[in-house]
Amino acid sequence: MAALPDLTEIARFDELPHFGNIRLLEGRVPASETPVYVIDSPWHYLRDGGPYQDKLGQDFPDNAWRFGLLSYLAALLAGPDSPLPWRPDLLHCNDWQTGLAPAYLHYAGHRVPSVMTLHNLAHQGIFPPALVAELGLPAESFAVDGVEYYGNLSFLKAGLFFADWITTVSPSYALEIQGADLGMGMHGLLASRRERLTGILNGIDTADWNPSSDLNLKCDFSARATSGKRRCKQALQIEMGLAGEPNAPLFGVVSRLVHQKGLDWVLAVAADILRQGGQLIVLGTGEKVIEQALRNLARNHPGQVAAFIGYDESLSHRIEAGIDIFLMPSRFEPCGLNQMYSLRYGAVPIVHATGGLKDTVRDGVTGFVYDQADAEGLRQTIARALALFADKPAWRKMMLAGMNQDFSWDKSARQYATLYARLLA
């Protein structure tokens, strides 16, 4: 709310069943004409921590109501009781937090088409069955053909079942989640809806992530003038306390430090990287054991390994600009953004062949893609990368091939527009 200075109240809901007293505010997305509606309910939302979890990283115990309310209001604004002077043609929901909206639409009998976009199937919004009634869903909704999921209520299942269309953030992930390996219990439902399940790759903000005009950097470069990248590398080595070796292959990771991201494999190959003269920088936060292991690695290898445990967007830009090689060995990856930032910043990505990583990096052309999901797979691919790194013209060719890729939102936006038009027809 602090980022939206011109909020005005447009409606009040007193004693809204199940959710209490709520104000609806309207503002504008900063520097644009796009309206934004804010549910003002201090009881639900005014508290320390992030959107989903408290400061200690624990899910808020009342998340079912917090996101149930978000879903409920979205459905309400799409129906005849909306206080708005206009009605949406279509409701586009993202992840489990909005998963109940298509269910509320269905049970209210509103005929507004909905799209459910999956960003990460690992988060399913699962709650005890008693909440079905408490969130104002009819008893009959607690069924296989409804919001029930293995004896519980799942917000995500509700969205996947009731939405008119399902999208996910890369074509490969759209296929992978229909199988038991990556389907996380939802594969049966997803496979049964495959005619209405497509992948649309995420884009990146090419203004924010532009190495020729990035205010986070003290240097600039582009595919046409790459020499600034060497200065970025030197500055990064100084900032991170690494030895100032211009020719050392500098590896980097920017990531949530969770099992999904394969940091255990990075830890397993770190000794190999260092033995071959490489340096390693990791920026991230997450599971305490991974954080500690990275701190230990940095402590044992001063000048060669730097671990920055924290969230720092500006530093993430300087890392992408300064490193030679970006590691992204994710076990699964719905889309992934950092491999695209890396390509744009001349940091050649090494990625596991999964989801969006497979769809954005071309092995041997813009980076390195490997199938074998373990430390050995990563080790062998690093060896391949280091062999190419020693061949300066070949390395430069790969770097430039990546930098010249277009990952802007234009293409994805056109695909969403086509999908919307199809649903409205």
Ligand code: ADP
């Ligand atoms: P996921 O959504 O699974 O975390 P993505 O690659 O899709 O993975 O997006 C992660 C985003 O968060 C990227 O923009 C990445 O740069 C950013 N990020 C993750 N951890 C950090 C951190 N510690 N500091 C700064 N940015 C981070």
